Amino acid sequence: MTKADLVARIAEEAGISKKAAGMALDSVVEVIHEVLKNGDKIRVTDLGSFSVIKRKARKGVNPRTGKPIAIPATTAPKFTSSKALKEVVNK
Numbered sequence: 001m002t003k004a005d006l007v008a009r010i011a012e013e014a015g016i017s018k019k020a021a022g023m024a025l026d027s028v029v030e031v032i033h034e035v036l037k038n039g040d041k042i043r044v045t046d047l048g049s050f051s052v053i054k055r056k057a058r059k060g061v062n063p064r065t066g067k068p069i070a071i072p073a074t075t076a077p078k079f080t081s082s083k084a085l086k087e088v089v090n091k
Contacts, residue, residue, distance in 0.1 A: 003025070006025065007021045007022045007025055008021075010024070010025060032050055035050075036050060036051075036052050036077055039052050044082075045082070045084075046082055046084040046085065047081075047082055047084075047085055048079055048080050048081040048082045048085055049079070049080045049082070050077065050078070050079055051077075051078050051080070052075055052076070052077060052078065053075070053076055053077075053078045054073065054074075054075050055073060055074050055075070055076060056073055057070065057071060057072050057073040058071050059071065
């Protein structure tokens with residue numbers, strides 16, 4: 001499903017225009033970006049939690065050359081699905 005498909009489905013389910021649904025979806029995504037950028041966590045009931053994890057620097061190996069490389073520390077977004085979402089997917 002693409003973003004356009006999702007917007008159309010939201011518009012249909014909510015009985016609103018595609019433009020309004022698109023603006024709402026864009027707003028949700030923007031808020032999620034802002035909250036995660038600040039290092040906070042978002043919990044959406046029946047969907048899951050969005051959070052930020054910090055990965056330590058580590059050593060790796062270049063698969064082409066076999067030479068060791070240094071992988072720097074990073075922060076990354078993380079999504080953990082809720083029990084309700086897992087149940088829906090597994091039925």
